[in-house]
Amino acid sequence: MSLKTFAGGIHPPDNKQWSSHKAIEDCPLPAEFIVPLAQHIGAPSVACVEVGQQVSKGDEIGSAKGFVSVPVHAPTSGEVTAVENRPHPWGTSLPAVVIKADGEDRWSTELQPADPSELSPDEIIEKVRLAGVVGMGGAAFPAHVKMSPPPEKKISTLIFNGVECEPYLTADHRMMLEEPERILQGVALLQYVLGAEQVVIGIEANKPDAIALFEKHCAGTPVEVMPLQVKYPQGAEKQLIAAVTGKEVPSGGLPMDIGVAVHNVSTAAAITDAIIHGRPLIERVCTVTGPAIREPKNLRIRIGTPLSHLVEVCGGLVEEPGKIILGGPMMGFTQLGFDVPATRGTSGLLLLRAEDVSSHPESPCIRCARCVQACPINLLPTTIAAYARRDLLAEAAEYCAMDCIECGSCSYVCPSTIPLVQAIRYGKAAILAKKRSTQVS
């Protein structure tokens, strides 16, 4: 039987062999933590501690601002040494709380474990929000927002994302192998809150051990384990929905419009921690990998750990890296140096050698249409990019530029190395800016 998948997409070499067999290790604590206040999509949180203040592990150090926002917590106990702008994975300097660890790593006494059977769905959503849980797949969208759809939008299908389609990354894979109970507790909590009838865990076929383990654990429960064909970008929300349900999210719409909600398996585990143990999101699993690192590992890291510390823990560099990427090679953020911290969305730290990074000059489009075949949402990347580069924004919008998910499949397959996704992103930003300026006037 052929496995389910979506239309389009690509097959980059997955390179997961570097770390997929390595058990998750606890990363030793660094001396100093840099905790950015902007770690999620939405309004950044606002610092609520002062320099010199003593904090315990799990104390709130940044409060949420608005509905689409979550608080930020202290990753360990220690003293706040600075609240200032620090280099951020997004490439600029953004506000962060710097904490000098005292080595005691003592939990805050205010954390309250709870029995989920005594909580109402609204109480669970509020606890998830206070714990600062965000989507752990990389985009870091606040989880409580996805858990509270408007009442007229009933969620019938709940999908868990165990796809991990980005090459190199194995963090979710190891989580599924080592902590299935923690994930499944979160799955049950989310099903209870959203009242979904159908629950599916989608796992790509390149993780047969995880599929077998979850099939064993889910036998006799309403949770269905669905093996999926290996293809990038299957871990993208809309592509996973297409693969699992065969339904398409309407242009400009959200999964809830067709009664679907998607959460990452690691997010489910974080929700378990938030509800059952009362613990905020201060740690995650991060894959440190790539040919330029001596010893690739899956590490359980605290949020705010500087990348330089992760490199040290993994035995240092083999050679000066040609590219430092936070996240996977397809959609991760290239970094300027090792002084930035890991955030809640840091699923991996990928270190490539100079020889692994190709940099060919751009040449003219040869109309081969490989980008059109690869596009997972059936767009014409070459046409949209050409319009965007000429600032023909109305035409780019007409060709549905705003529906682009920026997965980079088009740039990956382009034999002329045209920076298609960059051009489309430029066009999207320009279209949004134009829309905003016409709304104001």
Add this chain to the structure above:
Amino acid sequence: MLAAILSLGGIGLIAAVALGFAAKKFAVEVDPRELAALEVLPGANCGACGFPGCAGYAKALLAGSIDLNQCPPGGADTVAKLAHILGVEASAATREIAVVLCQGDNRKAQIKYHYLGLEDCTAAQRIADGPKICPGGCVGLGSCLRACPFDAIEMTADGLAVISREKCTGCRKCVAVCPRNVIRMTPYEAAVHVLCNSHDKGALIRKYCQIGCIGCNICKKTIPDAYKIENFLAEVVYEQDAEAAEAISKCPTKCIRDFSVAYPDGSVQLPAGTDKPHAA
């Protein structure tokens, strides 16, 4: 043969009469002053006046809704001619030109990362705020050059935009596309400029640029009237810049330049004699 000549000639005659009648009957009255005004305008359709092209501007002029001095490319000459056509008093227009307030090219300013993407400053600016460490300097990918309708901008070999004082008409197209606000409009008469656009502190600037303003205050101490310092960045006060040039030799980082003497290093060399201010 004869039939062909007659029939074709006949058709021609009928068509000529019809066209002649239509031309008279359906003629659109155009104010002759509008045509005359359009004749005088530069015809670049650059949009600097805020109207759709020169024809739009000419129409607006006749409607009397706007001032005569809205056409920077035309300059004082055009204003005088328009005033003559419209029979009004010419309002004095000061000629303004655009200047790139930066000398940090790829040799003098350090880069954060090696940029390989689209040849466009705004697109590069979206990636970690641009490839240069300096938050204010010229990105150097030439978006202004492509926007300029008058061919007044050149990129130096080391990636710095330089605007010709003579070719610039002051249409502000480059100002609009620059993502870093490093291009400013300055009076044409002012030839001395502080060529830096970074408000970082001096110690920080020294780390990433050899030729940035460090806010040391020496220029202001030398000629107090001609300079002002805000947020560690000196600026020429263009209303009272008569003696500004005297501070040039005192500037420790050489970021004050007199454009009537020379342009930033290794860039556009203007033909001799074209650099003196116009007697406008």
